[in-house]
Amino acid sequence: MKVHKLEELWLIIGVVIIGLAIAITGYQAFAKEMAPPSHIETIDPMKVSETPPFNKPGLKKIGDNEYEAVMTLEAFKFEPQKLEVPKGAKVTFKLTSKDVVHGINIPNTNVNTMVVPGHIQTITQTFKKSDRFIMICNEYCGTGHDTMSMQIVVKE
Numbered sequence: 001m002k003v004h005k006l007e008e009l010w011l012i013i014g015v016v017i018i019g020l021a022i023a024i025t026g027y028q029a030f031a032k033e034m035a036p037p038s039h040i041e042t043i044d045p046m047k048v049s050e051t052p053p054f055n056k057p058g059l060k061k062i063g064d065n066e067y068e069a070v071m072t073l074e075a076f077k078f079e080p081q082k083l084e085v086p087k088g089a090k091v092t093f094k095l096t097s098k099d100v101v102h103g104i105n106i107p108n109t110n111v112n113t114m115v116v117p118g119h120i121q122t123i124t125q126t127f128k129k130s131d132r133f134i135m136i137c138n139e140y141c142g143t144g145h146d147t148m149s150m151q152i153v154v155k156e
């Protein structure tokens with residue numbers, strides 16, 4: 001078989017790039033122990049309702065206009081269904097799923113993350129203006145996926 005010089009060159013470049021990608025991600029995963037942030041805290045997905053703080057989902061004040069919003073997700077609802085926070089509130093959402101993989105997104109904010117059963121996900125957002133927000137599920141989770149949402153009201 002006769003391989004053209006340029007073809008051979010590009011074949012070598014391609015293999016080197018693939019090799020580098022595997023080496024870099026392998027180094028990060030095994031030597032540096034890098035993993036998705038959701039793997040930091042785990043939870044038994046079968047016992048979410050009995051495990052604090054998820055046994056009492058809701059808003060908790062943790063500082064000066066700082067809040068922690070503990071939320072559970074299941075097909076096809078968020079718990080709680082509505083949150084009210086004052087303007088300027090810095091809210092750390094602490095989320096977990098009771099069943100399948102869900103995702104959260106608050107349109108017009110940077111809040112966008114997956115919520116995987118067995119893991120506790122946290123994401124923080126400061127609500128600067130009084131407004132109404134909707135949190136939607138953005139990971140297909142079943143027939144009711146499109147109805148899965150909750151409300152966040154930012155009061156003056």
Ligand code: CUA
Pocket residue numbers: 074075076101102103137138139140141142145146148
């Ligand atoms: Cu939950 Cu889609």
